[in-house]
Amino acid sequence: MPSVLFVNTRRSPLEVNATALAAHRLGFEVLVLADRQPPFAGELVAETRIVDTFDTAAAREAALELVRRHDVRGVLTWGDRDVEFVAGLTTELGLPGLPPAAARTVRNKFLTREALAAAGRPDLMPRYALVHDEESLGRAAAHVGYPAVLKPTGASGSRGIHRVHGPDDLATEYGLLRSFTRPERDPIFRARPGELIYEELLGGTEHSVEGLVVGDEIRIVGITDKWVAAPYSVEYLQIHPTALDRGQQDAVEELAARTVRAAGMRDCAFHLECRLLPDGTARLLEIAGRIGGGYITSHLIPLATGIDFYAAAIAVATGNAPDLERRGALHAGSRQLISPRAGTFTGFTGLNTVLELPGVEHVALDQAVGTRVALPPEDYMSCVLGSVIARRASHSAVHEVLRQAAQAAAPAFAEPGQEPEHGESHGPSQSAPAAHAR
Template sequence: MSSAQTVLFVNTRPSPAEAEPTYAAARALGLDVVLLADHPVPVQHGHVTEHIAVDTFDLPALVEAARDAARRHDVAGVVCWGDRDVEGVAAVADALGLPGNTPEAAARARDKSRTRDALRRHCPDLTPAFARVSGEEDLEQALAEVPLPAVLKPVGASASKGIYSVRTADEARAAHRELRRYTDPANDPIFRRNAGRLLLEERIEGTEHSVEGIVRDGRLEAAAVTDKFVREPFFIEYLQTHPSALPAEIQERVLDAARRTVTALGLGTTAIHLELKVTPEGRPVVLELNSRTGGGYITTHLLRLARGYPFLEQVLTAVCGLGPTLPMPDAHLVAGSQQVISTADGKLTGLRGVDAALNVPGVLHFAQDAPRGTVIAQPPASFTSSVLGSVIARGPSRTGVTEALAEAAALVTAEVE
């Protein structure tokens, strides 16, 4: 058995530029990493003590793999970096007696309809009107209950997959047919436990934001608000800026909404990425809660660049029970990430303009999210493959950062075969 304490990683972030900081955070805390993953993951030598191949959608198999790791390592905690593994991590934490969510709380967080149920019971002001949808009869009943325009989406997807804006009943019926096909587990194993299960919810007008937070024993101990921007009609996220430009009073309402949502779901010890809208009247409305760290380079890059806050280290400190959570400091700079999105279909053979983008003042990084050889398709054929990469910038003003991001992103174009 290794003399160092070990944290179990259940899979990784999909982008190497987001995955590497998670390993670096573990190393900064003196933690060994054992990676439980269901597919080969390229990892730089030295980041991982052991790699165990296991079908992480198979919860009994995942728990047994974690038990096996615990026989050889001093396992202090378990963590995931994507929605698909939230329930798996809770099952492992429960089996090994580690900090985490209960399996019941993880299921409430993972299933958007169960999240809505919990909010309707405990804080109805935070949820829009909604209805579950499976078959055609469910859809017609939902259309009688939920005002249009509305949003139709899977209860268990991630990364904005399968989100449709519907303005009319006919648009809802067409989206329903597409989503019934799309949520077949043969298309994506993330739908193994909720194939064909959808949610129709009232569309909320307003600005979009997220709360990145650390929850310990049911209490939101550190959190901050990020501004987010999406492209319709499929709500593909393309820009994140931190800290939020919302007035301080509204940000406090947003953070209070996050605290109440954590309590309503009964979360234990976990990172959260809570997505919500703020109406023109200043009312927060929860879109969904993800019981893991946020993507879009928010938690791996933006929080540290804007605030100097080691968010990933603090998440690992919480899930491994290593000490108290550091408070969230004020931001001293603005940081942002903007996604470069291809409008062409085909096989990606390369990117042009990256060097020019990196020469834009304020731009620090370009992270390629789609590797060469990716087959690009536009939504609804694919909701993720058109995102080629992300430009990351920092500066003293929001205007300067957003202008730098826009200029740099416009310089990067895809070479498509």
């Protein structure tokens, strides 16, 4: 039977199982190469190999063994950390995929900006500078000015985005990010420890573009409106499709097309994040050579448009034409439930009220009950406790029902001395607890 190989998975089982189901709909069995046992329904996966995928030599050998024993037609990763590894593997196997040079470019925010500058489009970016020590930090601040954003060049999941409002903040935020980007804290920083980018803080509104590159043809599937919370840009709300007018959408789509071309992307899904400024121009934040998170590609696009984005991404990775026919004209959104405090998370009250709201499709726990939650900048991920996904006929109706859901769902925490004995520690994780589908 033809197979598709997944290198690691998404975090939430609601997203994870959607990847396998999409493969089965296309007639592929699923093989998985992962650091730990992923939260798939067991019958959806033909074989799983557990290996340290940060050890690229060991991961390559494990992948090639699977290829020798199965009819592998494509290889995908669903997150940033394995984009470069998968690009090398697909090139070696002669399968469709992101070219290795393009993978290096999109995995590094500085290299992405340099590619756009080399293509003659510095107007599509904020002012920026590379930072790798205190001396270059000072030069960057002098060049870019204040207010600004300081962030790692190679992080993922919107982690480590710090605002710098003036000279008094500079050393403090730099010290926090130098500590955060140590490889011993997170192996994703092994390639570029301590490498940061300093860029001007943009106003306007935030959006993402979800699309595919089929060969070298760019297929934009849609634009998603996004909201982030200061001061660490924690994303908490996404609605698809956008409420931007046609002219504003054109500016965002032009930015996406220019960035994809400049980076040399092909045969892949992409997720671009940008800001639309008050004057109607769009500026790049980052682009990724993988599907978008926040339940955008797993749920919001299918619920709103009828397009099976995961299946389309798998089709591209296996050399097939993606089905991008729209079969609906609704709106869908995802609202992250952000922890107001640190502590041991014991669940939500008010979920019955949330599930009874008209249009609510799913409520997912993004942290397990018993998780010890920390807030940024100590940890950027554990504060996202859960998500509510809703579908309505209009953008405003989705926005309102998700506002009501966030108001009704109240996180609960253990009192001091009552923490579970085996609670999970906070920090990056590869999986999350099972989601509750309505």
